[in-house]
Amino acid sequence: MWGVSPPRPLRPTSLGSRRALGALALASLLVLTACSAFSRAVKEGDTASQQQKWAEAEAAYLRALAADPEASEVTVKLREVRRAWSQVVLEEARGVHDAGDLDGAMKRLVRALELDADNVAARELLTVTLDERVAKGHVALKEDRLQDARAEFDAVLSVSPEHAGAKKGVDATQVAWARRWFGTGDGLEKAGKLGNALVAYVRADQERVGATAARERAEAVRQKLRDEVAFLVVATPVEDHAGAPDVAQRLTAGRLAAMLPTQLPLRVVTEAPAGREGVKLDLSLERVLPLKVVEDQQKTQRYLAGKTSVPNPRRAGFETKLLHAERTLEEVERKQAAVLREYLRLQGELTTLREGAERCRDRERRECLEALQECGEAARDAEKPGQVPGECNPSRCASGLCAKEEQLFAQKVIAVKEREKLLEVALDKSEGQRTEVQRNRDTVFREPVTVEEPMYSEFVYDVQLHRLTVTASVTAVMRDLLKEQVPAPLTEDYATVHEDMAHKGYDRYGVLADPVQLRNELELRVEVGDKAVADMARRVKERFDTYRGKRVEDARRGMVRPGAEDVVETAVRALLLTADAPPADVLQPLGQARGLTRPEALLGL
Template identity: 80%
Template sequence: MPAGMGDDQEDVRSLHPMGAFLEDAGVNASARSPRPPPSSSHPWLGALALALVLALSGCSAFSRAVKEGDAASQEQKWAEAEAAYLRALAADPEASEVKVKLGKVRQAWSEVVLEGARAVHASGDLDGAMKRLVRALELNADNVSARELLGATLDARVAAGNVALKAERLQDARTEFDAVLSVAPDHAAAKRGVDGVQVAWARRWFGTGEGLEKAGKLGNALVAYVRADQERVGATAARERAEAVRQKLRDEVAFLVVASPVEDRAGAPDVAQRLAAGRLAARLPTQLPLRVVTEAPAGREGVTLDLSLERVLPLQVVEESQRTQRYLAGNRSVPNPRRSGFETQLLKAERTLEDVERKQAAALREYLRMQAELSMVRVAAERCRERERRQCREALQDCGEAAREVSGPGQFPSECNPSRCDNKACVAEEVLLVAKAAASLQKEKALEEALDKSEGQRTQVQRHRDATFREPITVEEPMYSDFVFDVQLHRLTVTASVTAVMRDLIKEQQVPAPNTQDYAVMHEDTAHKGYDRYGVLADPVQLRNELELRVEVGDKAVSDVARRVKERFDAYRGKRVEDARRGMVRPGAEDVVETAVRALLLTADAPPQDILQPLGRARGLNRPESLVGL
């Protein structure tokens, strides 16, 4: 066994008294013994040993990390010492002694880094010194020397940035100021330096734009002015110059529409006035370089537009037609539908009453028949009883006579036999009488039920009869009719025939192609008399004035002419856009920028993104839409 292992075990036993207790209890002895202990003895030893192993493993990792940290700290290996102490804190986050050691290691490490920063600062490497000082403060935020030296370093970098700014090394100056602000975002001198750099960039781009403008490269000049305004708004007159250059470029690439005076062949000056050049210009989109002029210089793109008003035909027609109006003509008597329902119910109740009375009559007949049979059976029973009484009296009389003739006592004559008065000859008649009496009672009850039901049904019939008689036989309902009346449809139509001839300014056309279109504006209204009796109100004619329709037809014609001019302009700018797209393989070249800027101005209503975005990235524009004034 290595010597260190024995020391570790001694330390563990000293740290954990439970180990000594277990050793005294025989756990270690049993571990050294080759014979396992019986399973029946000490059943808690297994669980206790497992807990001991877990505790020893945790404590051994903690103590090992602490020892490694102490060793690395003595050897001034600060990174290894910090990592070891952090592992120890991961095993036991509440170890205050380890926290103290970790703080001391970081303080010592911060001093070492500070010494290196001082050496680097003395050599003139401000960037390296600043990084080391930031690291020293990360290790020990209370390192006053590092904080003071960091402040001096930041001031030195600001001074270096100001020197670079004065020397027109703007990129170096911005790098210095940004580095200072990355460490101290509230550094006032660095912020002023950034503002100075932005102003210098704006002036430089403005000067570049002026040079390009003087050289005739208006597209590049516009990009430079926009970039100058982007760098620092208001530092230069870049925005005003950009608008002036943009206007020059628009005038340069403008599609000219040379509109000659309208030839009025119809003798309608009010309509011809709506076709004038000013009205046409108002119908064209203002954000596009589309100009309506009376004269055009040579070599410019555009068309000449000759308009002639051939005729203006107002036409008013009246069409006769008829309409119907439904009105109340009077009332009429119709069978009462409610009475019909009541009569149906009454008829049903009467038929039910007939059935009930028929059943009542049958029950009465049965009852009378049963009473007659009961009377006959009762008479027969009475006769039988009378016969029995007579026979019994005769037997008693014979017995008395025989008893008088008996000579001696103790003799019983045969005539005195009791069976002569108890022969039960009327039993059948008595039974039949009882049965008939019971049947008669049943028939009587059935008759009473039939009588009650009949009486109730008669009451129901009387109620239905009363309800039916209270309801009238007929009722009044409204009677409608249709009134036909005459209607006049007045229609006013103004038709204008306009001939337009468009010729390209550059291309020579042998034969012009006139295009004559008819434009019609219509308004119609209905009129009819009033018929108060039938609820029809008078509707007079309310047609629009013919002058209004003449103005409207002129506007309709000039709108159509403007649409055709816009189609010619779309064809023209489509070619320029295709030329600009072909040059997007090198969007930063001056000739490509000139072509692209002109194409963007021609498509100011919807700039193509495949031209706008590459140009903006190539020239560092945050908002390339500013090129077209958006």
């Protein structure tokens, strides 16, 4: 007779086995999900391909390849879809091409080749279309429609950067633009609009360097404009009242011109035409006074006189650290003793509570034994079998009389453990502090009590200070050429000083002989003249800054319409006056309005 075996009990698996099973289940779920997504994408791609919905088919096959990149059959299907789509786009391109829309045909042909790089028909038609666009650009170039021609050539180069015909067309277009701008500049120059003419010449040179004589003409026009807006400084001959021709010749017009910045239209002349901006500078050399002074002084020379023993400052610092460490150790040991006393007190209380709990448990055990004995006797004397006498009440053995003692004992155990941890921390801290004290003691004992230091002394010796001063007094009168009033003369003193010390030599103390070495008086006279002319150049530059500041403000007010001819005239002149630091809020808008790639070329930079 066959019997049914009882089921085997399941063995508890380990934590590692459960994790492995969980990972395997998750991997299986991911594989099933990926397979489901892959199959669904392939199915959608096949359906869209049959319906000739090429974009949807391509997107579906790409999703399938994302789920399974190794699916070669999907790669083949995707290639076939793109090849069929390329043929459709090619047919559209042929229709657009036959309608005369070369731009639309070129875009579609590029798309067809992106879908299928082996589409020979599309490549041939694209070559024909590019050649036709180049021919169209040359026709526009002959008809002087330069923007249309450049647009055609750029479109061809965007597709085929190495197209020779398009490159030649771009070069021809640039030459045509350069000639057009050169002709514009020539007309503006003849009309007297030099600022606009300069902009046109610079634009022609930037379109095609060397195609015209625009750079040379721009330099000539720039020079005319600089002469027109130049700030003139009329320097009259210097009046030498001091009888010092060597100083007076440093104040001449040539020296003044050399001190002024050359990139700015600042002209130093001896005569100026009427109605020009500038100043007239009258200089007179009143006096030149050389003065030589000798002063007796004393100097000191520090030298090494010997060595002396002094208390070691490092040892004092180490002793201070040792004392602080010892005081800290005393404080740590005091806290440790307090924690130890508290721990011992709690240990005594814990012992008392343990003994009380044990006595209570013994008493409760005896009472329970007595209750069991009485219960047995009462059960034997029972009149009816199966009757439970009242003496057999279970509560007599579970009275809970010792619960309070046991609770107090458990609380005291927790308190003792906490104090024990505090005591361990205090012991560790005390031990660490003792180690620190011992290290400081070792450091103090290794450091010497005294050290030797060098002892210095000072040797006092006499010196003579020789000072040569050349002072030149110059009177200047600077008046505006457009105003009749004459300002008051201003006299300034310019001084050049050179001094040197001389003394005897004392080899014993390291003081070597130092004879006097003063500069020549003629050199100082030349230097004081240069200092005076530099100050005059600074004053002229300040007047020039005021003059060009007004021109720049006029140009800034016109930047609301930077392409207007009158605004360009004002702006170009203001820029030439600020060639050292052209204002960007004038230069950049002007360059953008006139199509300049490098607006700073207006200044010849």
